[in-house]
Amino acid sequence: MVWPWLQRLGEGLVDLVFPPNCVACHGPAPEYLCASCIASIRRVERPLCHCCGRPLDLLSVSPESSFRERALCARCRALPVEFDRCRAYGWYEGALREAILALKYHGKTAVIPALAELLRRALDEDPVLSRARTLVPVPLHPRRRRERGFNQAELLARALAAQSGRALRCDLIVKTRYTRPQVGLNAEQRRENLRDAFAVQGEAAPAGPILLIDDVTTTGATFHACACALRAAGATTIYALALARD
Numbered sequence: 182m183v184w185p186w187l188q189r190l191g192e193g194l195v196d197l198v199f200p201p202n203c204v205a206c207h208g209p210a211p212e213y214l215c216a217s218c219i220a221s222i223r224r225v226e227r228p229l230c231h232c233c234g235r236p237l238d239l240l241s242v243s244p245e246s247s248f249r250e251r252a253l254c255a256r257c258r259a260l261p262v263e264f265d266r267c268r269a270y271g272w273y274e275g276a277l278r279e280a281i282l283a284l285k286y287h288g289k290t291a292v293i294p295a296l297a298e299l300l301r302r303a304l305d306e307d308p309v310l311s312r313a314r315t316l317v318p319v320p321l322h323p324r325r326r327r328e329r330g331f332n333q334a335e336l337l338a339r340a341l342a343a344q345s346g347r348a349l350r351c352d353l354i355v356k357t358r359y360t361r362p363q364v365g366l367n368a369e370q371r372r373e374n375l376r377d378a379f380a381v382q383g384e385a386a387p388a389g390p391i392l393l394i395d396d397v398t399t400t401g402a403t404f405h406a407c408a409c410a411l412r413a414a415g416a417t418t419i420y421a422l423a424l425a426r427d
């Protein structure tokens with residue numbers, strides 16, 4: 182165990198010799214993600230599916246469509262999700278993708294505060310998600326967590342909780358089954374792959390809206406599986422927020 186002050190001194194010396202660089206473009210960046218890379222991130226533009234947050238194709242909607250058809254995307258109508266609402270800051274491409282890859286696969290945890298700031302913006306912008314009281318990161322299976330050394334969703338949720346003054350429950354959901362990677366699976370296969378893979382530990386879910394946090398969402402299968410576990414534990418309102426939408 183390294184003394185915290187010694188570690189800070191060490192980090193300070195490293196910063197003097199090697200000034201912090203942007204994890205995406207490698208230019209100088211005190212926050213490890215530079216302003217021009219942040220500005221280059223393509224946001225997920227409205228109109229969005231009321232539930233999953235994917236862009237809605239308004240051309241497929243006629244004036245006679247019901248509210249449900251106008252508010253929900255085709256996927257949410259065909260394969261309903263257990264969470265009430267999901268949003269993401271930007272598309273999983275360019276600088277945002279580079280930053281997430283640097284975090285997950287090169288251990289660049291120094292970029293966490295800058296990425297959590299993006300989550301905070303997305304949270305503040307959405308009047309529904311803003312009601313969330315408790316942040317819950319999507320857990321990794323203990324084996325995967327050991328391999329990586331950390332859970333990026335937990336680090337993001339921890340920083341977001343500190344920045345936004347919300348409660349944090351990292352221990353609430355556990356991943357009980359090791360599952361194969363979701364890459365190459367379609368929406369239904371992803372959902373099947375994660376069936377009953379998460380469980381709520383201990384007592385009932387906390388009162389008030391819960392916000393699940395993850396780095397990337399694709400079809401929403403992971404958020405759905407976590408929401409099923411929360412719902413079974415008595416959670417009434419479940420939201421989800423990811424940095425990026427793939």
Ligand SMILES: [Zn+2]
Binds near residue numbers: 205207
């Ligand atoms: Zn940059």
Ligand SMILES: [Zn+2]
Binds near residue numbers: 254
């Ligand atoms: Zn949808």
